[in-house]
Amino acid sequence: MQSLSVRSSFPWLGAFKRKAVLTTFSVLLPVLSASAMAADLTIGFSQIGSESGWRTSETESIKAEAERRGYDLKFSDAQQKQENQIKAVRSFIAQGVDGILLAPVVETGWDQVLKEAKRARIPVVLIDRGVAADSSLYLTKVASDFKEEGALAASWLAAKTNGRCNIVELQGSVGSSAAIDRKTGFDSIISNFPNMTIIRSQSGSFTRAGGKEVMESFLKAEGGAKNICALFAHNDDMALGAILAMKEAGVKPTKDILVVSIDAVPDIFKAMADGEANATIELNPHLGGPAFDAILASQKGEKVDKWIKANGPLYLPDTAAAEYAKRK
């Protein structure tokens, strides 16, 4: 029964390979048609800023994708301010661009400027975050599904431990959508396994220092690693801090405690290559492709989903060294 339920709730990994093939196709096909019909789209991109390494790689990836397709990308860095973003979008509208990519710094206050874009018949694609506005005001949202990331982590853990595991959880900043949704997704999977429980859960605020301090207290409270089978961290940085805490307490990460986290930052690949972490799930920064595809599709009058989910794959130690070299 147990092993059956493991398999039945484990379509994630299988689906993943299928998805990878599909994405390759969906990236290739429009490129061919794009070069045939409109090689010179002009796209405006209003980015939040460069507050993290992840956001920098998102910007670079979207710029590279535009260049590869021969699009003219007008880039505007809002430096964390909504007013700058609204100004940028208005200037894109005035320039008559073919489409606008918007990574909104906050959720609210977008109705007016989105209406202006709609009136000018310019499709707006939201990047990596949503807005609290009527969905008719934008073409689509290209973003990963945090719930799926949490669910994927839980599924991997369930398969790895045959559905038996005492888990400690390092949550992200309290109240952030990434923290809430990653936890919800994770819980939704482990609730199918009576022998998988989260025995400790605390916020490490998405930071290394936070992850380390909280993991120290977990190890003290549980009397070492005896009662802990795995760590689920809402991001890699907290996992990296927790790994330090384990090593200092004489606990061997991956041997005594499994480590699974989310984001796929370069350092976690190094940790995996060194045998100190087990798995990470990529928070996909390559959102340019699907976003441009959506704009092309809308130009051809095709229907576009309101949420294009761009989830990254799960990485394991076997490819870690190569991935680290690629991302360093």
Place this chain on the structure above:
Amino acid sequence: MKNNNFLHKHQKTLAPLLSLVLIILVTASITPGFLSIQMVDGHLFGSLLDILHRATPTALVALGMAVVIGTRGIDLSVGAVIAISGAVTAVLTVNTDFPVWLVILCALGTGVVCGLWNGILVSVFNIQPIVATLILMVAGRGIAQMITEGQIVTFHSDVLDAIGNGYFLAFPIRVWIAIGMIVLTVLVMRKTALGLFIEAVGANVRASRLVGIEARLLVLSAYVFSGFCAAVSGIILAADIRGADANNAGLWLELDAILAVVLAGASLAGGRIYLLLTIVGVLIIQTLTTAILTSGLPAQYNLVVKATIILAVLLIQSPKTRQWVSAVFQKNNKGSAKS
């Protein structure tokens, strides 16, 4: 009667100490094993040691903050200075062949320069301390990000590892560093005239100038000291996670430091600081943090619980409460004398 006099006389000192003991006892009753201390690999191991270990960076920053507050100032930039000195430590360790002592010296020097900047703005240009240090608070993290190029720079160095997590005579090395700096500061502030001068400047600048105290230099040196303390704290925090996190290192630590100074009964209007009680204040804050982490309380309750307990401690110490308590005591005494 004698007992009551003792209580009354030392109520100021006792309130923070008793609060600390009470918090530890309550936590110990909720969390089994909280008080247990073992020897592991020749060093002490347990939650109480974690509190000391984790309190070190805040204690150092609070030490500098206390001196600055003594001059009627405030230093909001310490968190940013921590990020800068941590960034300097990491980048120099990774990118240069500098020996460790030189790296540490450079990081400390960065803190001194930051303190000098604050001090000059306050004492020479007479900019209000809260505004003067706010500038570096805002700019500092940007400077740190420029130094680390926006990445978390990880490094490895045996000496720095030891500073972050090593042990000496069964105690964490960083705790020894903090004890050393605390003892030194207390000696200088209490056994020389310097401490008196600093509090005098805080209490009344004009009066102290009239009696011939060089106020400017004193204020300047207070900010330099605070910058230096923050730099030591920054090196320890970077060594702790073996990396410099420009965005998060020391984030909001200035607020914990101010709170600790105030918990100790200092006046933000200057002229009255208590160095050792400030350390007790830091321990109260850190004990709360560690207690909440080990108690298994859901993460979303952390801040409110922490704030509520700190508010309670502050209320216990407020002059109104003190008046009220001594009034009750006197009444009781009269009552018992009559019967």
